[in-house]
Amino acid sequence: MTTPAEDPGPPAPPRRAALLSGLALTAGTLSAGALTAGCSAPVAPGAARADPRSRPPGAPSASAAPSARTAPPAPAPRRFPAQPAQIAHGPRTHPPKVALTFHGQGDPALATSVLGEAEKAGVRVTVLAVGTWLDEHPGMARRILDGGHDLGNHTLRHLDINAMPQAEAAAEIRGCADRLKRLTGSIGTWFRPSRSPRASALVQRLARDAGYPHTLSYDVDSLDYTSPGAAAVTRNVLAAVRPGSVVSLHFGYADTVAALPDLLHELDGRGLRPVTTTELLS
Known part of the structure; x- marks a missing residue:
């Protein structure tokens, strides 16, 4: 894994200082496990982590319920015959496109x-949602889809899925798929393993069994989950991004929100158009 950036970069420009300061109060904190795993697990400062196992499977929180309005179902997973079972990037061809992918967890205000x-900016992204996050905030599933974005599966509890026994790993994948199906009518377009950029051979097979022809990895890590500062998030992406890149980012961090306008501006300056992963591969 790439060593987390130590230089947080220059202070945020004045026009974003207020945004960054305010969002930092609600941004998730970083656990030592997230640093070593390359995948975040944000929680609000001072808040106790809820044990997702304390809620019956498939049950949303009492304070949140999915929208009652009807809406078209989410797209189902697609097979891309020209792509490998585990996808790290798209075609390195023209017109140059990139996919910004977000691990869906953390404060829904930051996600929004x-x-x-x-x-x-006219950009659509890919969100890989954690199942227990959807239990806590079921309205986010439809919010993501209504914005024209891809929505997929990032396991049920966001644990180290590659280290799990087969039955437990299968339950992680199917548990999140069940929630997506209940909320949107589809299991989602993509599956990404939790706590690892790549899925083991077993997890790939279990994902296929659950209905996901491909697992989605990435070739650019923003390291935003290390909270390096907005400027560093932008630098980390720009240092590695190429046509066809799949970029790993996270909800739940103020640095990510503050970095996004400049990042999108710089990508546009390089002629790289951010699209959903489905569009990148189509």
Whole structure:
């Protein structure tokens, strides 16, 4: 794994200082396990982590319920015959496109801010949602889809899926798929393993059995889950991004929200158009 950036970069520009300061109060904190795993697990400062096992399987929180309005079902997973079973990037061809992918977890206000910044720039992204996060915030599933974004599966509890026995790993994949199906009518377009950039051979097979022809990895790690500062998030992406890149980012971090306008501006300056992963591979 790439060593986390130590230089947090220059202070945020004045026009974003207020945004960054305010969002930092609600951004998730970083656990030592997340640093070593390359995948975040944000929680609000001072808040106790809820044990997802304390809630019956498939049951949303009492304070949140999915929208009652009807809407078209989410797209089902697609097979891309030209792509490997585990996808790390798309075609390195023209017109140059990239996919910004977000691990779906953390404060929904920050998630909504990320989606809003992307939509303001005419950009659509890919969100891989954690199942227990959907239990806590079921309205986010439809919010993501209504914005024109891809929505997929990032396991039920966001644990180290590659280290699990077969039955437990299968339950992690199917548990999140069940929640996506209940909320949107589809198991989602993509599956990404939790706590690892790549899925083991077993997890790939279990994902296929659950209905996902491909697992989605990435070739650019923003390291935003290390909270290096907005400027560093932008630098980390720009240092590695190429046509066809799949970029790993996260909901739940103020640095990500603050970095997004400049990142999108710089990608546009390089002629790289951010699209959903489905569009990148189509």
